[in-house]
Amino acid sequence: MQPITHIRSSTVLLPNSNIDTDQIIPARFLTVTTKVGLGKSLFADWRYLKDGTANPEFVLNQPAAQGSQILVAGDNFGCGSSREHAPWALLDYGIRAVISTSLADIFCNNSLKNGLLPVIVDVPTHRWLLAHPGAMVEIDLRALRLTLPDGTHTSFPLEAFARHCLLQGQDELSFLRSKLADIELYESCRH
Amino acid sequence: MTGQTMFDKVWAAHEVVAETPDTPAILYIDLHLIHEVTSPQAFAMLKAQGWKVRRPERTLATMDHSTPTRSEEFFRDLPIKVDAASRQVQQLERNSQEFGVELFGLRDARRGIVHVISPELGATQPGMTIVCGDSHTSTHGAFGALAFGIGSTEVGHVFATQCLLQRKPRTFAVNVTGHLSATVTAKDLILAIIGRIGVSGGTGHVLEYRGEAIRALSMEERMTICNMSIEAGARAGMIAPDETTFAYLQGRPRAPKGAAWNDAASRWQSLPSDRDAAFDRSVDIDACTLTPMITYGTNPGMVLPIGGAIPIRTDDAVHDKALAYMGFHAGDSMLGKPVDVVFIGSCTNGRMEDLEAAARVLKGRKVARGVHLLIVPGSQQVKQAAEEAGLADIFKAAGADWRESGCSMCLGMNGDTVGAGKYSVSTSNRNFEGRQGVGARTLLASPYTAAASAIAGKVCDPRTVL
Numbered sequence A: 001m002q003p004i005t006h007i008r009s010s011t012v013l014l015p016n017s018n019i020d021t022d023q024i025i026p027a028r029f030l031t032v033t034t035k036v037g038l039g040k041s042l043f044a045d046w047r048y049l050k051d052g053t054a055n056p057e058f059v060l061n062q063p064a065a066q067g068s069q070i071l072v073a074g075d076n077f078g079c080g081s082s083r084e085h086a087p088w089a090l091l092d093y094g095i096r097a098v099i100s101t102s103l104a105d106i107f108c109n110n111s112l113k114n115g116l117l118p119v120i121v122d123v124p125t126h127r128w129l130l131a132h133p134g135a136m137v138e139i140d141l142r143a144l145r146l147t148l149p150d151g152t153h154t155s156f157p158l159e160a161f162a163r164h165c166l167l168q169g170q171d172e173l174s175f176l177r178s179k180l181a182d183i184e185l186y187e188s189c190r191h
Numbered sequence B: 001m002t003g004q005t006m007f008d009k010v011w012a013a014h015e016v017v018a019e020t021p022d023t024p025a026i027l028y029i030d031l032h033l034i035h036e037v038t039s040p041q042a043f044a045m046l047k048a049q050g051w052k053v054r055r056p057e058r059t060l061a062t063m064d065h066s067t068p069t070r071s072e073e074f075f076r077d078l079p080i081k082v083d084a085a086s087r088q089v090q091q092l093e094r095n096s097q098e099f100g101v102e103l104f105g106l107r108d109a110r111r112g113i114v115h116v117i118s119p120e121l122g123a124t125q126p127g128m129t130i131v132c133g134d135s136h137t138s139t140h141g142a143f144g145a146l147a148f149g150i151g152s153t154e155v156g157h158v159f160a161t162q163c164l165l166q167r168k169p170r171t172f173a174v175n176v177t178g179h180l181s182a183t184v185t186a187k188d189l190i191l192a193i194i195g196r197i198g199v200s201g202g203t204g205h206v207l208e209y210r211g212e213a214i215r216a217l218s219m220e221e222r223m224t225i226c227n228m229s230i231e232a233g234a235r236a237g238m239i240a241p242d243e244t245t246f247a248y249l250q251g252r253p254r255a256p257k258g259a260a261w262n263d264a265a266s267r268w269q270s271l272p273s274d275r276d277a278a279f280d281r282s283v284d285i286d287a288c289t290l291t292p293m294i295t296y297g298t299n300p301g302m303v304l305p306i307g308g309a310i311p312i313r314t315d316d317a318v319h320d321k322a323l324a325y326m327g328f329h330a331g332d333s334m335l336g337k338p339v340d341v342v343f344i345g346s347c348t349n350g351r352m353e354d355l356e357a358a359a360r361v362l363k364g365r366k367v368a369r370g371v372h373l374l375i376v377p378g379s380q381q382v383k384q385a386a387e388e389a390g391l392a393d394i395f396k397a398a399g400a401d402w403r404e405s406g407c408s409m410c411l412g413m414n415g416d417t418v419g420a421g422k423y424s425v426s427t428s429n430r431n432f433e434g435r436q437g438v439g440a441r442t443l444l445a446s447p448y449t450a451a452a453s454a455i456a457g458k459v460c461d462p463r464t465v466l
């Protein structure tokens, strides 16, 4: 994984709360056996019309949203199914961070494992972001700080180890494997 | 010192290394369940690294999500219609063989939905840690196990180390007092709980369902409750093991036998939360006041008593969007709403007692003209038991479509879908937009309500036909 320190981008908004992973990527696209190329199925039922053409009403299809790497979503984004295809699809599409007031647990875990940054902000900051679509913001992972266009900033929480791994571009599994001796000891004590 | 919750006890017993401010705990996993949809990428990671599945004997594989439910396709007289699904099934067959993982394959009499077969086999046991690349792994908490869903990367972690890196969740007591009346089911209770605490109310927490109403439930009912913990956003749901749990488990193929059974049972008896255990949060629910429940919107928290009217909310864009999708209006009564499809099945309500409930309603009656009633057992063993008990005959006589086991219309990735704009009363667990196929409109309810609605051809209070 590439180390992440900063993300600077305009935002794209999906203000509804409780957007579930079935919306992020519907089940019929889960018959794949790899992770690549899922970006085209991202939000498929909202993004495309019945005939398969782009739905001009949907925010990701609007000119202002093109190239945006930061999604600002409503509360409890990513609830429902544990499918990791959801962060895979977001990343493959080009989203690198999701800002919300809360994210569903499994989605948050899955995101961190793939370098999709979850940024949990307070309600006033969230409200400001929702009122200013396309705002250019900066996420500083080292300082755990989100900076708005006027220079004001707010801090956000992130689990310490996940942050360390993201900053180093390190895989959590290598840490886990470095503890195999402890795991063996645990197994031998129990059985 | 205050006592420990059941969750604390199970957690502590599985801590290989405790958490620190800088690092999460390393949690040992007793049982890893896998299926065809969320495992291929994890197996691919193992292959790329040249690693083995570290504890294949702690790993069980089944195929359920993308498998067809029509007997013709199922037994491969016909090819599986969805091509990619067929590849996924074959991939799991190859991976299981290559990595020495036990697989309940397509024609295995023990195959079925992962959360139905593991308890059925007696593989799910109190005090265990159980994970699966599937959010409804919470089902197994009904036995006093700590069971939760993980993503495919974590499936790879468990393959490689039999462990997961985890921060300790908080605890949440759901106290259910009183008793459920005869026509109000576990499904109605869990829908009422979700309606009360909300779809994100349990985020970061492990729920423990407690109280006399929970004690009175059968194991299958407890599984229905724990299954939908994830619909309240919770990491997991648990119910303390007791005599009901032990009676269910004893004699099952993978349950301990003889002296080992006695040892296990006495260990399990120490699992329930201590009397003075403190929970981070709690909620009290009176079971006596509950009636059958039904959802009206596009998440399971948008739920009401079946006789109720859709709430009127001003300035709530999510509510408006949900009602527009459903084709409903604030203030509408749910009774009498049109029904095109009725689905009875899934890991929430696809077990024997659920089919018995459906049969009680359907016996001697006919499905309304124009309604497709699809009944899909949760496992091949449930299927066989239902056929032997004569339930399948009741269903067929009523005009229902009786299938091979699988996830089927719960998520519509296997060819079973509701149809765009159509209404489905479903015993599954998610009424998300398009969950049951593009444009499908899902009303979640109990098997009683589903069966009654199939007969009436519209949303029907089951108490009028029972």
Ligand code: SF4
Pocket (backbone or CB within 6 Å): B064, B065, B113, B114, B115, B134, B136, B346, B347, B348, B406, B407, B410, B411, B428, B429
């Ligand atoms: S029945 Fe539905 S909820 Fe259960 S495992 Fe299958 S798809 Fe998931």
